[in-house]
Amino acid sequence: MDISDWRDKIDDLDRRLVALLNQRATAAVEVGRLKRAACLPIYEPEREKQVVANIQQSSKGPLAPRDLAQIYERIIDVMRSIQKNEIVPDAGNAEGHETEIDSQFED
Amino acid sequence: MDISDWRDKIDDLDRRLVALLNQRATAAVEVGRLKRAACLPIYEPEREKQVVANIQQSSKGPLAPRDLAQIYERIIDVMRSIQKNEIVPDAGNAEGHETEIDSQFED
Numbered sequence: 001m002d003i004s005d006w007r008d009k010i011d012d013l014d015r016r017l018v019a020l021l022n023q024r025a026t027a028a029v030e031v032g033r034l035k036r037a038a039c040l041p042i043y044e045p046e047r048e049k050q051v052v053a054n055i056q057q058s059s060k061g062p063l064a065p066r067d068l069a070q071i072y073e074r075i076i077d078v079m080r081s082i083q084k085n086e087i088v089p090d091a092g093n094a095e096g097h098e099t100e101i102d103s104q105f106e107d
Numbered sequence: 108m109d110i111s112d113w114r115d116k117i118d119d120l121d122r123r124l125v126a127l128l129n130q131r132a133t134a135a136v137e138v139g140r141l142k143r144a145a146c147l148p149i150y151e152p153e154r155e156k157q158v159v160a161n162i163q164q165s166s167k168g169p170l171a172p173r174d175l176a177q178i179y180e181r182i183i184d185v186m187r188s189i190q191k192n193e194i195v196p197d198a199g200n201a202e203g204h205e206t207e208i209d210s211q212f213e214d
Contacts, residue, residue, distance in 0.1 A: 001137070002141065003138055003141050003142065003145075003147075006134050006137050006138045006141070007138065007154075009134050010131060010134045010135065010138070010158070011158075011161055013127050013130055013131045013134065014131070014158065014161060014162050014165070015161075015162070015165045016127055017124065017127050017128070017131070017162070017182075018162045018165050018166050018170075018175060019165075019167075020120050020123055020124050020127065021124070021170055021175070021178060022166060022167065022168060022169060022170050023120055024117060024120045024121070024124070025169050025170045025174075026169060027113050027116050027117045027120065028117065029169070030108070030113050031110055031113045031114065031117075034109065034110050034113070035110065038110075040110075047114075051117070051118075051121065054118055054121060054122075055121050055122070055124070055125045058121070058122045058125050058126075059125050059129060060126075060129065061129060062129060062132050062133060062136070062189070063125075063128060063129050063132045063185070063189070064189075067132075067185045067188070067189065068125060068128070070181060070184075070185050071128060071178075071181055071182055071185055073181075074177060074178055074180075074181035074182075075124075075178055075181075077177075078170070078174045078177050078178055081174070082169070082170070082171075082174065
C-alpha cells in the first residue's frame, strides 16, 4: 500500500469514527435526560473513571493506555458540554421558557 | 431504555471506537514510515486541515462541526505523538543505534 492507499483507509476509518461518536453523543444526551427525569445526580466522576478504565482494558494496541486516556479526556469533555448546553423544553420554569441546563453532566 | 441500557450501549460504542482508533494509529504510523523511506516532507498541515474538513462533511450530527474539530484536534495530536516517538531501526546512524525521530509527523 502506498501513502495514498493508507490515507484512503484513514479517511474511511474517520467516517466510521464520526458515525460512532455521533451515536455516543445521542446516548449520552439520553442518559442526561433520564437522570433529570428521575432527579438523579447528574455528575458522576466514578462513571467517568470507569469509562476510561473500560476502554483501556478493551484495547489491543498499538495505542497505549495513556494515549487512549488523552483522547477520551477530550471526548468526555465534548459529551459533557453538549449535555450542559442542551435545551430542555420539559424542565418547566416560572416564565414557561425553555430552560438551559448549566450544571455538569456526564454519561 | 433505562440508564443502565444506555450505558451498556455507550460501553459497546466505546469498544468499537477504540478498535477504530487503534486501526487509525497503525495506518498513521505506516504513512510516516513510507514518507521517511521516500524522503518526503513529513509534516503537512494542509492534510491535517483536510482530515478535519472530511470528518465535518461526513457527519450527520448530532455533534456540531466544532465538537468534532475539538475531538479530532486531540486525536491528531496523539497520532502525531506516536509517530514522533516511534523507534526506527532502519533509519541508520553513525553508532548503529536505533534512531528516535523527534520531528513532527502527521498522517
